[in-house]
Amino acid sequence: VGAGQGRPGDAGAIFFLTDYGQLDELAGVVRAVLARLAPGAPVVDLTHDIAPFDVRAGALALERAAPHLGPGVVLGVVDPGVGTSRRAVALAVGAGRGGPAFLVGPDNGLLVRAADALGGVRGAVALSPVPGEGHATFDGRDVFAPAAAALWRGEELAGLGAPVAPGDLVRLEEPRLAAIDGGVEAEVLWVDRFGNVQLAATAEDGRAAGLEPGGGLALFAGSASWTARFVRAFGDLASPTAASRPELGVLVDANGRLAVVCAQRSAATVLAVQPGEMVQVVRAERATP
Amino acid sequence: VGAGQGRPGDAGAIFFLTDYGQLDELAGVVRAVLARLAPGAPVVDLTHDIAPFDVRAGALALERAAPHLGPGVVLGVVDPGVGTSRRAVALAVGAGRGGPAFLVGPDNGLLVRAADALGGVRGAVALSPVPGEGHATFDGRDVFAPAAAALWRGEELAGLGAPVAPGDLVRLEEPRLAAIDGGVEAEVLWVDRFGNVQLAATAEDGRAAGLEPGGGLALFAGSASWTARFVRAFGDLASPTAASRPELGVLVDANGRLAVVCAQRSAATVLAVQPGEMVQVVRAERATP
Amino acid sequence: VGAGQGRPGDAGAIFFLTDYGQLDELAGVVRAVLARLAPGAPVVDLTHDIAPFDVRAGALALERAAPHLGPGVVLGVVDPGVGTSRRAVALAVGAGRGGPAFLVGPDNGLLVRAADALGGVRGAVALSPVPGEGHATFDGRDVFAPAAAALWRGEELAGLGAPVAPGDLVRLEEPRLAAIDGGVEAEVLWVDRFGNVQLAATAEDGRAAGLEPGGGLALFAGSASWTARFVRAFGDLASPTAASRPELGVLVDANGRLAVVCAQRSAATVLAVQPGEMVQVVRAERATP
Numbered sequence: 001v002g003a004g005q006g007r008p009g010d011a012g013a014i015f016f017l018t019d020y021g022q023l024d025e026l027a028g029v030v031r032a033v034l035a036r037l038a039p040g041a042p043v044v045d046l047t048h049d050i051a052p053f054d055v056r057a058g059a060l061a062l063e064r065a066a067p068h069l070g071p072g073v074v075l076g077v078v079d080p081g082v083g084t085s086r087r088a089v090a091l092a093v094g095a096g097r098g099g100p101a102f103l104v105g106p107d108n109g110l111l112v113r114a115a116d117a118l119g120g121v122r123g124a125v126a127l128s129p130v131p132g133e134g135h136a137t138f139d140g141r142d143v144f145a146p147a148a149a150a151l152w153r154g155e156e157l158a159g160l161g162a163p164v165a166p167g168d169l170v171r172l173e174e175p176r177l178a179a180i181d182g183g184v185e186a187e188v189l190w191v192d193r194f195g196n197v198q199l200a201a202t203a204e205d206g207r208a209a210g211l212e213p214g215g216g217l218a219l220f221a222g223s224a225s226w227t228a229r230f231v232r233a234f235g236d237l238a239s240p241t242a243a244s245r246p247e248l249g250v251l252v253d254a255n256g257r258l259a260v261v262c263a264q265r266s267a268a269t270v271l272a273v274q275p276g277e278m279v280q281v282v283r284a285e286r287a288t289p
Numbered sequence: 290v291g292a293g294q295g296r297p298g299d300a301g302a303i304f305f306l307t308d309y310g311q312l313d314e315l316a317g318v319v320r321a322v323l324a325r326l327a328p329g330a331p332v333v334d335l336t337h338d339i340a341p342f343d344v345r346a347g348a349l350a351l352e353r354a355a356p357h358l359g360p361g362v363v364l365g366v367v368d369p370g371v372g373t374s375r376r377a378v379a380l381a382v383g384a385g386r387g388g389p390a391f392l393v394g395p396d397n398g399l400l401v402r403a404a405d406a407l408g409g410v411r412g413a414v415a416l417s418p419v420p421g422e423g424h425a426t427f428d429g430r431d432v433f434a435p436a437a438a439a440l441w442r443g444e445e446l447a448g449l450g451a452p453v454a455p456g457d458l459v460r461l462e463e464p465r466l467a468a469i470d471g472g473v474e475a476e477v478l479w480v481d482r483f484g485n486v487q488l489a490a491t492a493e494d495g496r497a498a499g500l501e502p503g504g505g506l507a508l509f510a511g512s513a514s515w516t517a518r519f520v521r522a523f524g525d526l527a528s529p530t531a532a533s534r535p536e537l538g539v540l541v542d543a544n545g546r547l548a549v550v551c552a553q554r555s556a557a558t559v560l561a562v563q564p565g566e567m568v569q570v571v572r573a574e575r576a577t578p
Numbered sequence: 579v580g581a582g583q584g585r586p587g588d589a590g591a592i593f594f595l596t597d598y599g600q601l602d603e604l605a606g607v608v609r610a611v612l613a614r615l616a617p618g619a620p621v622v623d624l625t626h627d628i629a630p631f632d633v634r635a636g637a638l639a640l641e642r643a644a645p646h647l648g649p650g651v652v653l654g655v656v657d658p659g660v661g662t663s664r665r666a667v668a669l670a671v672g673a674g675r676g677g678p679a680f681l682v683g684p685d686n687g688l689l690v691r692a693a694d695a696l697g698g699v700r701g702a703v704a705l706s707p708v709p710g711e712g713h714a715t716f717d718g719r720d721v722f723a724p725a726a727a728a729l730w731r732g733e734e735l736a737g738l739g740a741p742v743a744p745g746d747l748v749r750l751e752e753p754r755l756a757a758i759d760g761g762v763e764a765e766v767l768w769v770d771r772f773g774n775v776q777l778a779a780t781a782e783d784g785r786a787a788g789l790e791p792g793g794g795l796a797l798f799a800g801s802a803s804w805t806a807r808f809v810r811a812f813g814d815l816a817s818p819t820a821a822s823r824p825e826l827g828v829l830v831d832a833n834g835r836l837a838v839v840c841a842q843r844s845a846a847t848v849l850a851v852q853p854g855e856m857v858q859v860v861r862a863e864r865a866t867p
Contacts, residue, residue, distance in 0.1 A: 013324045015317075021771035022311065022600065025639045028593075028624035029646050035591045035622050036648030036676075044324050046317035052772055053842050061314045068318050068430065070325030080842050083811025098325075136811040137839075138832030141646065193310035194341055233372025233425040254427035261426075264342055264369050302613045304606075311600065333613050335606035350603045357607050357719065359614030387614075482599035483630055522661025522714040543716030550715075553631055553658050 012072030013042040014148055015100065017062055018140060019050040019078040026138075030145045034075075037149035041072075053080040055108050056172055057275065060189050062103075062114035064255050069099050074114065075140075075148040076105040083136040088127040088143050089164060092157050094119020102157065104148040106139070107164075109172035124169060125161035175200035176278065182286025183217075184209045186258070188275050195266020198259045199279055203252040206230075210283055211258070217250055218287030219260060220280035221273050227284065228260065237263040246270065250281055301361030302331040303437055304389065306351055307429060308339040308367040315427075319434045323364075326438035330361075342369040344397050345461055346564065349478050351392075351403035353544050358388050363403065364437040365394040372425040377416040377432050378453060381446050383408020391446065393437040395428070396453075398461035413458060414450035464489035465567065471575025472506075473498045475547070477566050484555020487548045488568055492541040495519075495570075500547070505573030506539055508549060510562050516573065517549065526552040535559065539570055590650030591620040592726055593678065595640055596718060597628040597656045604716075608723045612653075615727035622650075631658040633688050634750055635853065638767050640681075640692035642833050647677050652692065653726040654683040655718040666705040666721050667742060670735050672697020680735065682726040684717070685742075687750035702747060703739035753778035754856065760864025761795075762787045764836070766853050773844020776837045777857060781830040784808075784859075789836070794862030795828055797838060799851050805862065806838065815841040824848065828859055 014034055020026035027048045034043050046065055050058040058078035066074075079086075087107035093100065093115045100118060103111040107126070115121045127147050147160055176187040177200045184206065186199040201209075211217070217228040228248040231237055240246040246265040253259040258281065260267045273279060303323055309315035316337045323332050335354055339347040347367035355363075368375075376396035382389065382404045389407060392400040396415070404410045416436050436449055465476040466489045473495065475488040490498075500506070506517040517537040520526060529535040535554040542548035547570065549556045562568060592612055598604040605626045612621050624643055628636040636656035644652075657664075665685035671678065671693045678696060681689040685704070693699045705725050725738055754765040755778045762784065764777040779787075789795070795806040806826040809815055818824040824843040831837040836859065838845045851857060 013321070015321060017314070017317070022625060023627045024768075024770050025595070025625045025643050026770070028595070028622065029643050031622045032591070032593060032624070032643065032647045035620055036646075039648070042324055044317065044320045046321070047311060047314045049312045065314050065318050065321065068325075069321045070328070081813065084813030136813075137829065141832065190313075192313045192315070235370065235373030235425075251426065254430065302610070304610060306603065306606070331613055333606065333609045335610070336600060336603045338601045354603050354607050354610065357614075358610045359617070479602075481602045481604070524659065524662030524714075540715065543719065 010071065011041070011152055011154070012070055012100065013044045014038065014072055014152055015044045015046055015065070015069055015074045017046040017050065017058060017074075017076045018048045019052050019054065019058060020048045020140070021052075022048055026140070030140050033141055033145040034149055037146055038152045041149070041152050050078050054078060055080065055110050057190070059110050059113045059172055062111065063117050066099065066114040066117035071098060072100050073148045073152045074100050074103040074111070075144055076103065076110050077140040077144055078110050079106040079108065079139060081106060081108055082139050087164065088139060089169065090125050090127060090147050090151065090157055090160055091115050091121050091169075092123040094122060102151045104144050104151065107170050109170045112169055112171050121166040121169065123157055124164040124166055125157055126164050128161045177201055177205065179209055180280060180282070182209070183211060183280060183282035185278055185280045188273050188277050188279060189257070190275060191268040191273075195268040196253065196259050196261045197267050197271060197273060197279070198253055198255065198257050199281070201258045201281070203256055203258065206252075206258050206281075211250070211281060216284030218282045218284055219248065219271065220282070221271050221277065225287070226271070234261060234263050237261070239263050240265055299360065300330070300441055300443070301359055301389065302333045303327065303361055303441055304333045304335055304354070304358055304363045306335040306339065306347060306365045307337045308341050308343065308347060309337045309429070310341075311337055315429070319429050322430055322434040323438055326435055327441045330438070330441050339367050343367065344369065344399050346479070348399050348402045348461055351400065352406050355388065355403040355406035360387060361389050362437045362441045363389050363392040363400070364433055365392065365399050366429040366433055367399050368395040368397065368428060370395060370397055371428050376453065377428060378458065379414050379416060379436050379440060379446055379449055380404050380410050381412040383411060391440045393433050393440065396459050398459045401458055401460050410455040410458065412446055413453040413455055414446055415453050417450045466490055466494065468498055469569060469571070471498070472500055472569060472571035474567055474569045477562050477564050477568060478546070479564060480557040480562075484557040485542065485548050485550045486556050486560060486562060486568070487542055487544065487546050488570070490547045490570070492545055492547065495541075495547050499572055500539070500570060507571045507573055507576030508537065508560065509569035509571070510560050510566065514576075515560070523550060523552050526550070528552050529554055588649065589619070589730055589732070590648055590678065591622045592616065592650055592730055593622045593624055593643070593647055593652045595624040595628065595636060595654045596626045597630050597632065597636060598626045598718070599630075600626055604718070608718050611719055611723040612727055615724055616730045619727070619730050628656050632656065633658065633686050635768070637688050637691045637750055640689065641695050644677065644692040644695035649676060650678050651726045651730045652678050652681040652689070653722055654681065654688050655722055656688050657684040657686065657717060659684060659686055660717050661714040665742065666717060667747065668703050668705060668725050668729060668735055668738055669693050669699050670701040672700060680729045682722050682729065685748050687748045690747055690749050699744040699747065701735055702742040702744055703735055704742050706739045755779055755783065757787055758858060758860070760787070761789060761858060761860035763856055763858045766851050766855050766857060767835070768853060769846040769851075773846040774831065774837050774839045775845050775849060775851060775857070776831055776833065776835050777859070779836045779859070780834055781836065784830075784836050788861055789828070789859060796860045796862055796865030797826065797849070798858035798860070799849050799855065803865075804849070812839060812841050815839070817841050818843055
């Protein structure tokens with residue numbers, strides 16, 4: 001946001017997500033490259049602790065963040081295929097809604113869910129290889145950050161590489177979700193730091209299955225089952241005490257999805273589930289014991 | 290601090306502390322909200338690794354940081370009561386000393402110790418609920434960040450909600466500290482990354498009990514005791530070698546409190562203590578073996 | 579980079595590396611001091627998770643980052659000798675290449691390898707003690723950050739302390755590296771988050787020993803040995819499957835050094851090596867089984 005350099009004040013930020021972790025200087029070196037090539041650009045670290053190579057987890061995190069991002073460029077790098085023939089891409093998304101205009105990263109499904117949340121892919125290019133570089137192990141530094149910086153500076157997408165048809169971009173499988181008798185069966189998308197278990201089902205999916213705040217529920221995962229309540233907020237659940245087991249709840253979380261939660265305890269530990277596993281949420285009166 | 294947008298150059302920074310951890314994008318999404326609602330605001334991450342729900346640890350970290358902060362707004366979120374009837378608050382503190390003018394967060398004791406260190410609470414409001422939001426699980430994103438951004442932009446505190454009497458704010462219990470024969474008994478406030486054990490006793494508390502640099506000490510915790518020396522710096526302690534056990538010291542730490550330390554070793558491991566436990570520091574000649 | 583305050587837009591950034599970790603607010607307090615004393619300075623966090631007191635790991639991380647940094651000041655703090663007679667220093671390095679002009683930190687070898695990568699030490703001063711401070715346990719906050727901020731603001735190096743002859747600066751031992759029959763023996767410099775094992779040998783060291791992409795290799799570490807291939811990129815290695823063991827490779831990494839790698843697996847786990855240990859890389863036809 002400097003005066004007399006970089007972009008005018010409305011260029012927004014560069015939103016940065018990777019699986020680089022924080023033990024090494026990898027994310028830091030990319031930040032330095034951005035500071036050099038896009039001086040004045042605010043860099044907003046979303047997270048760098050996506051599990052190594054977990055493209056799906058990165059894609060879901062970007063999708064959750066997308067509605068809250070202001071103008072700018074998304075730089076996402078979770079890239080098990082670095083140094084293979086996978087494409088490096090930059091995507092233009094629907095503008096006019098105040099969010100980011102571009103996403104940059106590998107063409108492995110990392111970016112497309114967020115792009116859809118930002119209005120859909122309007123254009124895409126395969127980033128041209130960097131001339132003269134002998135190695136191909138740190139594309140975040142050598143390929144993606146320079147492209148993100150160029151877009152932030154106002155360069156044209158078309159100048160960064162050859163066009164790619166949006167329909168040719170790699171997409172991840174949709175999260176698994178099914179209506180079942182008296183409720184929904186849904187994939188666990190995310191377990192957050194607090195142990196809240198986000199499911200693929202949205203509030204609307206829940207309503208369609210007759211799941212509404214106030215109702216008693218049964219939860220099934222693996223060969224086990226639990227009772228729970230559909231609540232509006234953490235505060236509706238009994239706080240754990242020495243004498244009582246923690247109470248499980250289901251609520252509509254901050255991303256509009258159903259989540260299994262537990263006041264001040266990890267619901268993921270109670271259920272012993274992790275992302276990719278299935279959970280059934282059923283109205284109590286329909287649960288066959 | 291851009292030209293032609295946001296606040297003038299003297300608006301300072303937004304100082305940001307949470308228990309969100311860094312594995313998820315939670316802190317990152319809040320940073321994105323700040324970048325959108327307070328464009329140009331430098332966001333200074335204090336830490337996001339306060340233990341989940343540990344309001345006391347967060348309050349002590351903010352208190353330690355407070356004297357070193359420049360102008361701006363403190364945004365603190367350690368909030369086990371999110372979605373309950375606990376208030377969300379913004380506090381105005383004594384200005385004129387170059388530090389932050391406002392603190393924003395839950396009314397659970399997180400902010401008040403830092404506010405006291407910044408000149409005391411001069412005014413407070415209960416933040417008005419966000420209209421139209423159906424969920425109440427991510428107030429950092431939906432309530433606290435927008436309020437912090439508004440204050441950074443120069444909006445009036447009174448416009449953010451109904452006044453709260455400073456005396457009605459929730460306060461944490463004071464750390465435990467007592468004079469004992471020949472020394473002090475003090476609660477462990479903090480164990481830092483290096484294993485240094487900060488006690489509730491200040492340098493002045495130590496002097497009042499006859500504890501001064503140069504003296505021999507005895508330390509008691511649980512049923513164990515150790516000898517130690519009151520030193521001025523880590524460098525006064527013998528470095529550990531293969532042949533020698535590490536030497537324990539007590540010094541006045543960078544926050545003006547007594548701390549039990551060990552050169553290049555964790556004193557917390559030697560003493561096997563953690564925050565909330567009590568340690569006695571006694572002049573060696575007064576320690577009854 | 580604000581208008582009307584701080585330095586003009588070309589002052590660059592402050593690049594910040596420590597072993598403070600992220601659990602505490604230590605790095606955050608230093609960031610706050612920088613925001614206060616160098617308002618408008620972009621602070622680029624390189625990493626704060628250097629292992630506690632591991633000066634060598636910090637020095638190598640700074641050296642790896644150095645070629646990618648733009649203008650500004652490097653602030654590095656890995657300082658087991660805080661509070662001893664070790665000097666605090668600021669170094670001026672060869673400018674005219676667009677990188678940082680100064681490095682600030684303890685005189686324990688942390689900075690000199692990076693300074694060499696930035697054109698060599700052209701001048702150095704021992705930072706004057708901070709008057710009136712009673713403690714000496716947090717020099718990052720009290721000594722190094724103020725000096726880095728002063729240099730970023732444009733103050734003269736000579737004003738910060740007494741000159742030190744560059745030849746008198748503390749230097750770490752050179753990494754161990756030797757030509758052996760049919761290859762090289764090299765110290766492990768770094769194991770990154772993904773388990774890639776960076777060796778002290780550069781691509782040129784490899785070529786001098788007849789190690790070139792395409793060749794079959796034998797690796798020796800401790801009493802074990804493995805076969806490997808010299809490849810150009812991760813994508814040249816077979817991806818692991820349930821039925822196959824992961825394939826080991828050696829490639830020229832993003833810092834121009836030989837690294838032992840494994841597609842989507844940790845080569846460090848396969849080899850069971852860590853920094854400071856030795857690995858032999860030998861052409862397969864020269865390896866005596």
